[in-house]
Each structure stands twice: as C-alpha cells, then as structure tokens.
Amino acid sequence: MSQLPLSFEAKAASRTAPQPWLLTVVDLGLVSILAVAPFLMGGQEAVGQLVLCGLATFTTLAWCLYQCRHGDGRWRFTGLEPIMLLGLGLILLQCRELTPELIRALSPMVPKLLTEWHDGSPLFPGTWNRISFTPANTWSDLVVVVASLEIFFVMVQRLRTINDVFAFIRIVALGGGAMSLFGVIQYLFGNGKFFWFYDHPMTSTLGVAKGSFANPNIFANFLALSLPAQILMLITRMSDRAQFLLIPVRESSPRFGNNHETVLIQFWSANLLVTALAILMSQSWTGVLSGALGVTLTLAIFWHKHLIPLKHAGIGLALTAFTILLTPLFTHQTNAEQATSSVSIPFSETAKLAPVKNDPWDASLAGIKDFPLAGTGLGSHREVFGLWYHSRLLLRNQIETSNGYLQIAIETGLTGLGLVILLWLTSLLWCAQGLWNSVSPKAAGLITVVTSGLIMSLVQSIASSVWYVPACVNTVLLYGVAAWRISLMRFFENDRQSRFVPDKSWGSVRLGWLATIPLVVLLGRWMVIEKIPELVATPAWNEYLRLTLAQQEQEDANPAESLDVLNRRISLVLKAAEANPRSHYVQLHAGLACLKQFTLKQAERNHQMPLSQIRDAARTLFDSPEDVNTWLNRPGVLGEERKLLESAIQHFQNSLAACPLQPRPYLELAELVWLQNGNEAIERNLVEQAVAVRPGNARAHFAMGRILWLEGAQRDAAVHWQNAFRFDPDYRTQLIDVLADYVPARFFIDHFDPDHAALQQLRTAYQSSEDSVGYQLVLENLGRSSVKRAIVLRGDEAAEEWILAHECFAELGDQKNAYHSAKEATIAAPEHYASRQTFGLWLYRNGNFKEAIPHLTWCSARKPGEQWIQTILADSIQHQESPSTKTQIATEPPESIVR
DSSP: OSSSSOOOHHHHHHSOOOOOOHHHHHHHHHIIIIIIGGGGGGOOOOHHHHHHHHHHHHHHHHHHHHHHHHHOOOOOOSSOHHHHHHHHHHHHHHHHHOOOOHHHHHHHHHHHHHHHOTTTTTTSSOOOSSSSSOHHHHHHHHHHHHHHHHHHHHHHHHOOOOHHHHHHHHHHHHHHHOOOOOOOHHHHHOSSSSSSOOOSSSSSSSSSTTTOOSHHHHHHHHHHHHHHHHHHHHHHHHHHGGGTTTSSSTTTTTTTTHHHHHHHHHHHHHHHHHHHHHHHHHTTHHHHHHHHHHHHHHHHHHHTTTTHHHHHHHHHHHHHHHHHHHHHHHHHHHHHHHHHHHHHHOTTOOSSOOOOSSSSHHHHHHHHHSSSOOOTTTOHHHHHGGGOOOOOOTTOOOOOSSOOHHHHHHHHHEEEHHHHHHHHHHHHHHHHHHHHHHHHHHHHHHHHHHHHHHHHHHHHHHOOGGOOOHHHHHHHHHHHHHHHHHHHHOOOOOOOOOOOOOOOSSHHHHHHOOOOOOOHHHHHHHHHHHHHHHHHHHHHHHHHHHHHHHHHHHHOOHHHHHHHHHHHHHHHHHHHHHOOOOOOHHHHHHHHHHHHHHHHHHTTTTSOHHHHHHHHHHHHSSSSHHHHHHHHOOOOOOOOGHHHHHHHHHHHHHHHHHHHHOOHHHHHHHHHHGGGTOOHHHHHHHHHHHHHHHHTOOOHHHHHHHHHTTOOHHHHHHHHHHHHHOOOOHHHHHHHHHTTTOHHHHHHHTOOOHHHHHHHHHHHHTTTTTHHHHHHHHHHHHHHHHHHHHHHHHHHHHHHHHHHHHHHHHHHHHHHHHHHHHHHHHHOTTHHHHHHHHHHHHHHTTOOOOHHHHHHHHHHOTTTTTTHHHHHHHHHHHHHOOOOOOOOOOOOOOTTOOO
C-alpha cells in the first residue's frame, strides 16, 4: 500500500480526456461479443456463429486501424500463442486429405473400421483419407475457433489497465443480468417459442428457463459465470473502503449524493437476485452447484483479502446454502422426467470392433483408447460415440456429452487434451500470481472474480460441454486475459495511465498493423463464406424437422392433410440439401425424401411393380448392364422415375462422404446398389459396413440377420437378430411378426432373452398359434415378470401388473396364483376399477360368491349403467342366499376391463 490511488479530482480530470473513436469502436465490438451475441442462441446455431465471425472480424479490423492511426504499442504476447497455434494446426490436420500411410500412423483404426472404402469400391471414390470422420463439421468448428482466437488476441491488446479490466468485467455482470431477466420473463410469460417468435424444432421454452439457449444446463452455466462479477459490482458499492476499490466516492459530489449510491446498490442487488432466480428456474443441478462454487470461492477470497468483513461473507454463504436447499423444489419434476426418458439399453458383447459400453464414461475411455493420438475430428462426437455406447437418446441424435474433457480427448486425441491442459495450467498459474501479487484492493477484487470464473468453468466441464458454446467460451477468454494482465501488475496502476506511449511516427510497428488489415479482411471473408450455406439452409431444415416430428399426429388425424405435409417435407429437405450440400444429416434425409417421392409416384400408377420385384427381375432376366438399363428406362418399369432413385443414391453418397459412420446410408445403398450393377456380395458388404460403424443399430443388425438367414446361416443370423431385438422395440415387433409363423416360442425365450414388453408381444403373437407348449412357456415367463414388476411399483401401475399376472396364471390353470394376483391388485389400488372388476368376475366364475359380492357391488355403484354387472351381482346374491340355485351368467361385453 505504498502508493495511494488517484484522488477523485485527478480521476475526474483524467475522464475528461476523450477516448479515440476507433478505440470506442473496438470496445463496442467486444461488448457486443460478450453481452449481445449470446442472445443469438448462445452462438450454437448458424446465425449466432455467423454474427460472431462478423463481430470478431469487425473488432479485429477496428483494432488494426486504431493501431495504424495511433500506434500506442507493439504486439503483446501472453505465452499461450504457440499452444493455440498448435491446436489450430491439429484441427487443420484433421481436415486435410492425407496419404494412407500417414492415416495408418496417426489413426490406425480408420482403415480397420472403414473396410469398404477402397479403390475398388463401386460406390465410394477410394480410401477414407482424413483423420476427422466429420470433416465438414470439423471445418465449420474451425471457423468458430478462428473467430475466438481473433477475439482473444484483441482482448490481449486492449486490456491494459485496471480500469480496462474492470469495465469489461462489468459488461459480463450486466450481460448475465440481462440474460437472466430475459430468461425469467420468457419462462413466466412465454408461448413456447424463443423470443416469442422463433419456434425451435427440437425444444421449447416451456417447463424450464432457457433464455436464448436451447439447453437449460448451458443457460445456467453461462449465468453462473457472471455471478462473481455481479458480486464484485455489489461489493464496490456497499464497501466502506470504496475509495480503495474501483470507483470514486460519490458523497462529495452534490450532483449525485447518497441517493445515487443507494440506487446502484439496489440495481446490483436486483441483478444478483434475478440471476440466482433464473439459475433456479433452469432446474439445472450443474448450474446451481457451479454457481454455488463460484459464490463460495468469491466470498472466501474477498474475506481473505480483507475486502469484505466476515459477517458479510457469512451472510452470503448462508444465502448460497439456502438456495441449494431450495433447488429440489424446482428440479424434482425435471429429474423425474429425465429418469424415465434416459433409459439406456444394454449392449451385446458381439460387437466386432470393440466391446460396447453401457456407461458413457466407460464408452469415452474406450474411444480414447481406439483413437489416442489425433482423435476422430472436432465436432464428430455425436457420430463416433455410437461405436462404443448405445442409448435410446443416441437413436434420436439427442445424446449429450457427460464430460467435456472426455469429449475433447475423443475428438482431438490426447494431443488436443494435452494442449487444453497446458492452456488451463497456465491460466491458473496467472491466477495464483495475481492473487499473490495483488497489493491493491482493485487488483485483488478483479483477480478474485476471474479466478472463481475460471475454476467454475473447469468444474462445469465435468458434467457439460460448455467449452463448445461460444457464449461461454468468450467469457472464459476474457477471464483468462484478465488473469494474465493482473498477474503482471505487482504494484498499483493508475486507472487511465498506460505504460505505452503513443508513437506518432510511421515505423515498423504501424506498418506491421497496416499489413495485417488485408489479412484480417480475407480471413473474415473466408469465415462468412463458410457459414453462409449453413445459415441459408437452416430455415428450411428447421421447418422440415418441425413437420417431421408432427407427422405422426397428422397422419392419425387427417390422412389427406398428411399427404400434403409429406410433400411439404420433401420440398423443404431438398431445398436445404441444395443450400448446404456438406451436411451429412441434410443429405441423408434428402436421399430418403427422394425415395418417398419415388414411392408416391409409384402409388399413382394403376399397375405398379414393387421395387423388390424389379430388382429381382433385373438381376435374373438380363445378361448385360445395357439390357438392364434399357428395360429399366421403359415407362412401364421405372422410366423417368429412375432419376429419383439415382438422386437418392447421390444424396446417400454425399452423406457418407461427409460422415462415413452413419449406418442408414449404407443400408439404403444396399437396397439400391443393383441400379449401379452391384451384386449380392456388394449388398452384403454394405450391410456389414453399417454394422461395423454402428454396432448398436437395430436396423443394421436386422438387415444383416436377414441376409444371413437367406444364405442358410441361421446361427449367425440369430446373433444379429438378438442385437436388433434388444436395441429397438420397433425391430423387436418386426422380428416377432416375421418369425412367429416359422419358429417355436421357445426359440425367442432361449435366444433373445425377452424383457417384459417383448413377452407381452410374444403372448399376442402365439395366442392363436398351434405351439401350445411354447405359448404356456411365454405365459409362465410373463406371469413371473409381471409379479416382479408389481412388487416394486405402487398404485394403479402395480395393479395393472397384478392383473396381467392374474390373466397369465388363469390361462395356465394356476388357480392359487391367479387368486393371489387378483387380490393383490385390489390391495395395491383399492379404487382401481379394473382390479375390482377382474377379481370379482373371477371369483364369480369360480363359485366364490361370498367374496365376489363386495367387489361386484363396488363396481355396480361406480358404473350403474352396466346392466351385465347388475345381473351378475344379483345372481351372486341369489347364490349366496340359495346355494342350490342354478347360475345365470350374464353376457359380458368384449374388452370390458379398461386398462
């Protein structure tokens, strides 16, 4: 404390010096990046990324022009630049075409996995020659990385004084507060659409607070990063030692007086409160715990640095603990929903490439082991994760990474993970130096904020992929640059005084900045050009997704309207594919749309020939490809509609060229390969490739099993069908429907290990079968399974399972277990009508009139209009009073038991 801060008068004088307008432009660019760009869906969609690239280019260009005009310092280096450039080089290497020898050296699993990609393949151009399995995605992510590096470099040059750091930390605090307020208002008064007009195809704003983020966890984590900055802003206004902090004392100013300070205290208190409320409304445990960690660290360091008294720190910690206690009230419903929707399916041990893991962490470790050096390509995680992990969510492309570190290790290998670790170790070292060297309250307050923010980001990435969200990354970049800058300040630095003296002469420094301008312009042009196709395709693609998700309901409600919706979907996806030919998702669905068009055209014919018959005829009736093509081009066969199939093939090939790890394009090409004069061997190879790239895909295993069954390899076919049976209920139904007429029920019991739902399907399939022994075996297994489920369930759910068990035992003639099962149903849910009716009728049929009467009476009172119940009840009473009376069983309506 040897050097006192500037007096208020000196500070006021310094503020009168006008700031160069180019520097103001730079500041506006950085402010837009930190506080405005996050409102564009957090930078996770095309429009947000395009705006981010534009802002990064604009801000960098403004800084270069400022340096050319004022020349107030040379380029400053942090020491992280070589590490960042190495990371950039790694991403470039993943995108580049490499020789087969280099591919085998860097990623030896690639040729082992993509066995059909070779020079002799009729459908693929040659061997896969890239490290990245999603080169288009990797290239797209590279654009965002370059934009982030530009932002980092400008921040390094721009943040020179304590006041510079404080100004942008305040922007983070304000940005977090604005996003929180928007999230709360949208949650309370929203209509399900983002900003009340943007209808996101995969999510809505109902149920939880999301702000402008599609994922509530990312929204909460973004807000949590602003909490330390908001606490600092509040403390600077409340502390008695404000003159030692970051603001001048206002009491001496007659213009403002104490009322101004009171208003600011209330403003920052409300800001902090709204942010905490928004995090709670996000119903994100990771966000709540991350925020609690940041607040705790901030208050603890503030107290240790004597910036706040122990009493204030204790109050803050108590409020934090109280907030954590409130969290279950907000998150109970969401967690329950997640528990029912995120059920993983066990994998078979028959996968060819590697054992498939049930746990995401185990699967990630298996992926790192297979691709340890250079990874699978930045942005490839969603596609490659299916090599080792299977989940119902993965089938719907909704799987999320549970750990950012493991995702980085998979996508960039241990090399990329090592570079990230070096970046973070250096940043934490800066924080330690800043905490140790901060001799002024100014520096101590700011280094506390950035230290807490960086540690929060490290913890957040354990359970979320926040480093893939530009909005979060830019905040972390600011914290890192601030930590570096403060770590260099061993003594108190004046608020406005810079260590750099402007250079009015045109020397090498200013000429260097001038030479940088065209490079920045070219780089910005490249980034914008790369992002425009994604932006142009997004509206059509999003509308296609919305219509696809609603298609089933429309088919049930109005078939004629569903046909119009189908044609609309086809038009939209083809438009999106034309706008963005590099997206493997869009190209895949465009190929499927062409097949849909072909089917619709075929349906319009009066005498149509199924495509399978055309394929069989083409392979058996003609000797040369020329004769086949001549026949196919006839109007009565394919005619002009053949172009649709050819277009579908092209789209599927484009999809695989963008990502060769998709099973669906291989399977579709296997069905169409005969149009390219492909034989059965090529068809089988394509299906085998589909199984290899996605060992947990039921469709691929079902197709492989069908091929093997036709070849007479029933044992091998059964292995693949077992996988399909376990992985997907839809293919389970197909297998049961197809095989029930050919194999006994014991075949399914012995080879497929059917679960409860499958046993119910087998019961329906074999109920009218001649395999009575097998049907009884199904009933025995289903009865036992129902009892096990009923024991752990409660209420109506338990009653339903007890009734199912009762039906199975009754069909088997097991009177004892049938009686106990029906009785347990009424005990589990005394008000459950189906349980009372089932038990009462069964007792009546078996002559137990005394015990049946209370249940039939209860049912009669609940549904007095059911005449047949009244008849049975009267007959039971008569038998009870006169045992010798002949039973008169009323005719029961079909399906009288409602479940």
